[in-house]
Amino acid sequence: MATSTLRSWAGNVQWRPKAVHHPRSEEEITALIERVAGAGERLKAVGSGLSWSDINEVEGQHLLLSDRMTAIQADPDHHRVRVQGGALMSSINRALAAAGLAFDNFGSIVTQTAAGYIGTGTHGSGPPLLSTRIVAMRLVDGRGRLRILTADSEPELLAAARVHLGCLGVVTEITFECEDAFDLEERREVLPFDRVLADLETHLSNNDYLKLWWLPYADHIQVYAYNRTTARRTTPRLTELMDERGISTWSFAALLALSRALPPVTPAMNRTLQRFYFTPRRRVNRSDRLFNITRMIPIHNEAEYAIPRARAAEAIDAVAKMVRAAPPAYYVNFPQEIRFVPSDDIPMSPASGRDSCYIGAYVAGARWTAAYHRAFEELMRDYRGRPHWGKLFHRTAADFAALYPAYGSFDRLRRECDPAGVFHNAFTDRVFGA
Numbered sequence: 001m002a003t004s005t006l007r008s009w010a011g012n013v014q015w016r017p018k019a020v021h022h023p024r025s026e027e028e029i030t031a032l033i034e035r036v037a038g039a040g041e042r043l044k045a046v047g048s049g050l051s052w053s054d055i056n057e058v059e060g061q062h063l064l065l066s067d068r069m070t071a072i073q074a075d076p077d078h079h080r081v082r083v084q085g086g087a088l089m090s091s092i093n094r095a096l097a098a099a100g101l102a103f104d105n106f107g108s109i110v111t112q113t114a115a116g117y118i119g120t121g122t123h124g125s126g127p128p129l130l131s132t133r134i135v136a137m138r139l140v141d142g143r144g145r146l147r148i149l150t151a152d153s154e155p156e157l158l159a160a161a162r163v164h165l166g167c168l169g170v171v172t173e174i175t176f177e178c179e180d181a182f183d184l185e186e187r188r189e190v191l192p193f194d195r196v197l198a199d200l201e202t203h204l205s206n207n208d209y210l211k212l213w214w215l216p217y218a219d220h221i222q223v224y225a226y227n228r229t230t231a232r233r234t235t236p237r238l239t240e241l242m243d244e245r246g247i248s249t250w251s252f253a254a255l256l257a258l259s260r261a262l263p264p265v266t267p268a269m270n271r272t273l274q275r276f277y278f279t280p281r282r283r284v285n286r287s288d289r290l291f292n293i294t295r296m297i298p299i300h301n302e303a304e305y306a307i308p309r310a311r312a313a314e315a316i317d318a319v320a321k322m323v324r325a326a327p328p329a330y331y332v333n334f335p336q337e338i339r340f341v342p343s344d345d346i347p348m349s350p351a352s353g354r355d356s357c358y359i360g361a362y363v364a365g366a367r368w369t370a371a372y373h374r375a376f377e378e379l380m381r382d383y384r385g386r387p388h389w390g391k392l393f394h395r396t397a398a399d400f401a402a403l404y405p406a407y408g409s410f411d412r413l414r415r416e417c418d419p420a421g422v423f424h425n426a427f428t429d430r431v432f433g434a
Contacts, residue, residue, distance in 0.1 A: 047116025085115030120390035125339030126209035142418030305385035347406035
């Protein structure tokens with residue numbers, strides 16, 4: 001059916017698709033792909049629209065939504081869960097908890113579909129990408145063929161499809177390995193900026209999970225350390241209840257509006273916010289409840305790059321110096337998030353082949369996004385940074401060919417799966433060449 005203009009969550013990507021389709025089965029997807037390919041048109045499968053990049057761009061193309069393919073089947077006996085591509089990560093986590101299971105890690109936001117989550121290489125901090133826990137997949141390729149991917153049937157395509165970039169086929173089903181449910185203890189400390197960088201390797205080696213938040217212009221970093229525990233769960237504090245009800249989100253949004261209206265107050269505002277909101281804390285709860293942010297954060301723009309972990313402290317310091325020296329060209333009014341992910345063997349994973357530190361560059365305000373991200377991306381070149389596929393970046397096919405050792409093999413699989421370019425869009429043309 002025809003549709004009006006659609007927008008991504010942040011509103012920075014807009015498109016007017018030719019038609020929107022809501023298939024209920026693999027057979028309907030196969031028929032749709034064959035029809036679109038036969039007409040020489042294009043089709044893009046989109047999940048929750050959370051990405052900031054143009055990976056979801058479907059201007060004038062057919063849009064496929066998997067919101068009617070959301071089944072979840074947990075298997076406690078084999079520590080696995082089988083989900084359809086349109087299942088939301090939040091729903092999967094609830095189903096796992098009910099079955100006494102859990103993922104060992106995932107990202108801060110859980111509104112994505114399963115297919116969209118793995119397709120962009122979304123990550124948390126600590127263990128490898130959740131995509132590495134995939135043991136089987138089903139997808140319909142650009143010829144309309146159903147491909148059943150396992151380590152025995154199609155190992156090369158399975159390895160590549162774990163971060164598929166939306167260009168190998170429409171993912172209809174994913175089987176993940178999982179484990180027994182577990183609790184985490186979160187310890188939050190506010191430590192001097194230079195001290196955190198000097199002790200970074202100690203923080204990483206002493207904790208199961210670690211992430212850092214830095215409010216630009218402040219002189220401290222908030223260290224989030226998580227470790228598995230059997231200790232008694234803690235009672236939520238007032239600030240946690242405020243977070244759950246969105247009160248903190250509203251107040252933060254008001255401060256962001258102030259910084260946009262009066263840019264020079266941003267550094268002082270951030271330092272004040274650090275003193276009142278970045279406070280020591282200890283809590284114990286179910287792992288999935290501590291991994292993710294309870295409420296969606298205010299609308300903002302994101303870039304994020306994965307660099308070799310060995311250069312993390314150097315790069316974090318370089319970004320901070322860049323931000324502090326930037327005004328009045330731009331102001332950064334949003335926390336910088338820093339996470340750590342071990343290497344993997346997924347061809348187009350930003351952590352492929354190297355232990356990685358993911359450095360985020362977030363900002364609320366379109367007026368500062370371009371200048372901030374341009375400077376940030378140029379700095380990331382010095383560290384052979386690889387961008388998060390779902391966030392803003394301006395790298396080209398030549399850059400990716402040099403950054404990813406398996407780029408050529410993935411491109412070969414992409415062409416084999418989609419010889420007519422049914423799944424092409426502006427994103428694939430930029431990443432792999434028009």
